[in-house]
Amino acid sequence: MLAYLIRRLFAAAVMLVVVVLAVFCIFFVVPKWAGVDIATSFVGKQADPAAVQAVREKLGLDDPIYSQVWEFFKGIFAGRTYAAGGDVTHCAAPCFGYSFRSEQAVWPVLTDRFPVTLQLALGAAVLWLVFGVAAGVLSALKRGSLWDRSAMVVALAGVSLPIYFTGLLSLAIFVYGLKWFNGEYVPIDESFTGWLGGMILPWVTLAFLYAAMYARITRATMLEVLGEDYIRTARAKGLREQVVIRKHAMRSTMTPILTMLGMDLGALIGGAVLTETTFSLPGLGQKVLDAIKNQDLPFILGVTLITSLAVLIANLVVDVLYAVIDPRVRLA
Amino acid sequence: MTAPLHEPAAEAAPNAVEEAAVAGTAAKAVQGRSLGRIAWERLKRDKLALTGGVVVLVLIVVAALAPVLAHLYGQDPDAHHENLIDPLFGTPTGSLGGISGEHWLGVEPVSGRDIFARILYGAQISLLVGFLSALVAVVLGTVFGILAGFFGGWVDSLISRVMDGLLAFPQLLFIIALVSVMPTSMLGLTGTGVRVFVMIMVIGFFGWPYIGRVVRGQTLSLREREYVEAARSLGAGRLYILFKELLPNLVAPIIVYTTMMIPTNILTEAALSFLGVGVKPPTASWGQMLSNAIDYYDSDPMYMVVPGVAIFVTVLAFNLFGDGVRDALDPKGSR
Numbered sequence: 001m002l003a004y005l006i007r008r009l010f011a012a013a014v015m016l017v018v019v020v021l022a023v024f025c026i027f028f029v030v031p032k033w034a035g036v037d038i039a040t041s042f043v044g045k046q047a048d049p050a051a052v053q054a055v056r057e058k059l060g061l062d063d064p065i066y067s068q069v070w071e072f073f074k075g076i077f078a079g080r081t082y083a084a085g086g087d088v089t090h091c092a093a094p095c096f097g098y099s100f101r102s103e104q105a106v107w108p109v110l111t112d113r114f115p116v117t118l119q120l121a122l123g124a125a126v127l128w129l130v131f132g133v134a135a136g137v138l139s140a141l142k143r144g145s146l147w148d149r150s151a152m153v154v155a156l157a158g159v160s161l162p163i164y165f166t167g168l169l170s171l172a173i174f175v176y177g178l179k180w181f182n183g184e185y186v187p188i189d190e191s192f193t194g195w196l197g198g199m200i201l202p203w204v205t206l207a208f209l210y211a212a213m214y215a216r217i218t219r220a221t222m223l224e225v226l227g228e229d230y231i232r233t234a235r236a237k238g239l240r241e242q243v244v245i246r247k248h249a250m251r252s253t254m255t256p257i258l259t260m261l262g263m264d265l266g267a268l269i270g271g272a273v274l275t276e277t278t279f280s281l282p283g284l285g286q287k288v289l290d291a292i293k294n295q296d297l298p299f300i301l302g303v304t305l306i307t308s309l310a311v312l313i314a315n316l317v318v319d320v321l322y323a324v325i326d327p328r329v330r331l332a
Numbered sequence: 333m334t335a336p337l338h339e340p341a342a343e344a345a346p347n348a349v350e351e352a353a354v355a356g357t358a359a360k361a362v363q364g365r366s367l368g369r370i371a372w373e374r375l376k377r378d379k380l381a382l383t384g385g386v387v388v389l390v391l392i393v394v395a396a397l398a399p400v401l402a403h404l405y406g407q408d409p410d411a412h413h414e415n416l417i418d419p420l421f422g423t424p425t426g427s428l429g430g431i432s433g434e435h436w437l438g439v440e441p442v443s444g445r446d447i448f449a450r451i452l453y454g455a456q457i458s459l460l461v462g463f464l465s466a467l468v469a470v471v472l473g474t475v476f477g478i479l480a481g482f483f484g485g486w487v488d489s490l491i492s493r494v495m496d497g498l499l500a501f502p503q504l505l506f507i508i509a510l511v512s513v514m515p516t517s518m519l520g521l522t523g524t525g526v527r528v529f530v531m532i533m534v535i536g537f538f539g540w541p542y543i544g545r546v547v548r549g550q551t552l553s554l555r556e557r558e559y560v561e562a563a564r565s566l567g568a569g570r571l572y573i574l575f576k577e578l579l580p581n582l583v584a585p586i587i588v589y590t591t592m593m594i595p596t597n598i599l600t601e602a603a604l605s606f607l608g609v610g611v612k613p614p615t616a617s618w619g620q621m622l623s624n625a626i627d628y629y630d631s632d633p634m635y636m637v638v639p640g641v642a643i644f645v646t647v648l649a650f651n652l653f654g655d656g657v658r659d660a661l662d663p664k665g666s667r
Contacts, residue, residue, distance in 0.1 A: 015497060018497060019497075019501070022501075023509075026506070026509055026510055027509070030510070156648065156651055156652070156655075157644075157648065159651065160595065160644055160647040160648040160651050161644055161647075162599055162602055162603065162606075162619075162622075162640070162643055162644075162647075164603070164606050164619075164622055164623070165622060165636070165640035165643065165644065168622065168625065168626060168629050168636050168640070169636070169637075169640070171629055172629045172630065172633050172636070176629065176630040263499070267503070267504070267505070273504060273505065273508065273607060274504075274603055274606070274607070277606075277607065278626070288505065288508070289508075289607055289608075292508060292509070292512045292607075292608075292609055293608060295512070300509050300512070303505065304505050304506065304509055307505050308501065311501070
């Protein structure tokens with residue numbers, strides 16, 4: 001078990017380095033090939049050449065790529081100092097640089113917005129796991145029944161609906177029409193009921209989409225598992241059906257679900273861009289979208305990295321859970 | 333000996349039963365049903381999948397003929413009709429977002445552009461990006477998947493790690509990021525052209541590992557089969573085995589995953605345009621219409637419903653068809 005954990009941790013660390021490199025390339029190397037000048041986009045559309053040159057020096061854009069990468073890494077783990085002429089700025093670790101637009105440091109803004117996204121993702125995940133998996137299992141057990149068919153129709157519709165459409169519809173109906181909720185994000189320490197009222201719609205719409213996906217996959221996996229020999233063996237040795245399902249079938253059914261959960265949750269924690277935009281939630285996703293519209297590279301870069309980190313951590317947790325659920329994994 | 337099974341004579345002699353059974357299968361086999369034929373016959377019986385398929389066909393025709401249809405319908409997608417807009421609120425006059433005999437699905441708030449004509453043109457972008465990005469993913473996924481599965485060793489390790497890595501990336505965010513750092517003109521393309529090109533490449537690039545994994549797995553098991561062995565012993569080269577022996581047997585899973593990937597890609601395109609990093613106005617796209625509709629969800633709900641339903645119907649049709657194709661090609665499939 002310990003060897004397995006160490007191996008997974010090591011793999012995750014390697015992946016993190018690769019991700020940082022990839023992110024760096026996307027923002028600093030790809031634009032160069034494509035002929036876009038970062039210093040110019042920093043300064044703005046009507047840039048005067050001297051200002052552009054100053055920025056280029058300060059960000060070290062003329063240095064060779066490897067030294068830029070090194071500075072970037074160093075900034076994240078140890079902090080870095082930007083210097084051009086007499087203009088020196090020290091940026092403490094973890095340094096993700098400064099906004100091209102407002103000159104704000106990136107990191108504090110990100111930590112400020114992170115809780116909103118986390119609340120959204122975790123709340124929705126609980127809902128979709130409970131309802132999606134339950135619906136999928138019931139459908140598989142009562143295959144061909146009215147319940148199965150209607151649940152699968154709803155699920156198919158669910159995976160075909162974009163979240164920004166269901167989100168807008170629910171806003172139009174429940175916030176504007178019925179006036180059940182206020183449709184605004186309220187921090188939890190300000191008012192608990194206000195917070196709940198603001199989060200319910202985002203949770204439910206987001207969870208609906210994922211629940212539909214999870215129900216379809218759970219049903220398919222469960223049906224496959226129920227056809228396996230060991231289930232027949234379990235039944236043959238006289239176990240009650242409930243035990244067969246709960247102890248034997250569910251275990252194998254949950255492994256692919258967990259894999260999906262790891263990826264989905266990780267990606268959502270890094271910014272549920274669509275949901276946050278639709279419901280105007282001030283999370284990471286909304287920030288990254290603003291940053292994209294303003295061509296504010298450091299923010300895009302910061303959020304992309306946080307998201308990647310979240311995906312890696314979520315995958316790591318899933319790998320560990322895997323080993324708990326499936327003993328074969330530990331030995332592999 | 334061609335006695336049918338049910339003849340009493342067969343019961344008397346066990347050998348005869350066997351022979352008759354062999355003859356029976358042979359007689360059936362004479363009808364010669366290929367795998368594709370069997371799949372097609374299964375698909376024909378699946379009403380829902382067929383409906384989905386028909387809707388998909390209609391959508392393709394609509395997208396291809398959008399300019400012609402818009403001309404016949406008599407509305408230009410970019411023409412403004414400010415006379416139909418309430419100057420005070422900016423919303424269309426008349427009920428349900430200005431639906432009338434002339435504007436079947438009403439007009440947009442503020443500009444008064446015809447929504448039906450814009451939906452027609454929006455179908456072009458959606459389907460173009462949906463299909464071509466799937467094509468990019470299929471080509472990359474098939475080539476890398478087959479190479480990894482066939483050669484094994486370090487080639488397999490390398491390709492597999494790359495696929496794992498790509499799958500673990502937060503895709504939407506990377507797609508948004510990549511699309512937004514791309515220049516506004518390249519390879520002789522400008523404006524909408526470059527946007528569409530970039531979306532196709534980026535969405536396709538993040539999609540190939542899904543196909544690649546499946547192709548790799550299939551190739552791994554297929555390359556050990558006797559017929560590959562036979563081809564090799566007859567002196568067939570690697571390329572011949574790859575393309576003439578293995579590839580035809582990979583077609584079924586590739587088709588299944590492609591049909592399931594297209595709707596996802598359509599949703600991604602709509603999401604990108606919704607977020608404002610997809611095609612730029614005034615080019616019509618469904619996602620962009622929805623994003624404009626945010627400001628009017630209370631005063632002009634029809635403006636949001638129309639593009640939303642367009643996306644829903646399109647994606648649903650592809651999903652229905654895709655589910656049907658999967659069931660038809662994969663008899664083990666559980667649905």
